[in-house]
Amino acid sequence: MEDSSEVLVCAAEYIKDRLYFVTLRTSGRPRSTANTHYFSIDDELVYENFYADFGPLNLAMLFRYCQKLNKKLKVS
Template sequence: HYFCTDEELVYENFYGDFGPLNLAMLYRYCCKLNKKLKYFSLSRKKIVYYTSFDQRKRANAAFLIGAYAVIYLKKTPEEAYRMLLAGSNPPYLPFRDASFGNCTYNLTILDCLQGINKALQHGFFDFKTFDVDEYEHYERVENGDFNWIIPGKFLAFSG
C-alpha cells in the first residue's frame, strides 16, 4: 500500500522557509500512519510512504517519518536519521528561517528529531493528550498566532 502526504500536509511559508512541518501536521501524519498499520485490510501488505523529488517536500517527508520513528518506534534521533540516510539518495536540504536574505545557519532533520526527542523526554508534548484543534486555532493570526513551547510556562508569539 503506497501513500503520500505531499499535497495534504503543506508548509505555509513566509519567504524562503519551507519547514519543518508543525506539530499539528506531525500529529495528523502519525494518526494516519497508525490507522494504516491497524487496518485489517492492510495487515498483509507493506506500507510504503513516498514523496516527490522536490527537495523541500523530501525534507518534510523525511522529518515526518523520522519523527514517527522517534515517537512511536522509540528510536533514538540518530537511529532514525541513519535509516533516512540509508541507500543512495541525495542529501536532505536543511531547513531555514523565515527571514529575508541569506540563511545564516542550517537546521537539519537530525536537529529536528533531537528536538522532538527532548520534548518527549521532558513531557512538553504527548500525542495522547494533544489537542490538534486547539493548536491550530491559536496558530492562526486572528487568534493570536502563538504556541506553547513549554506547556503553561513558555509561550511563543509570531512576529
C-alpha cells in the first residue's frame, strides 16, 4: 500500500465534517468505509471539447454533478 502522504495531493473542506474535495495521486480509487463515502465523476461526466480546448465541463454536466451531489448529501 502507498504511503498516504504520497497519495493525497490536496484536500478542501466544503461542509464541515461532511463534504470534502480531494485530489489524489494514484491510479486506484479509494474504497468507501462505514464512516466515509467516496465517489468520482471521471468516467461519468465527460468533457466535450470545442476546437481542441481543455476548459471546464459545460453547464449541463455541472447541473448533473449538482444533482448527483445533492442526492448523496440527502442520503447521509
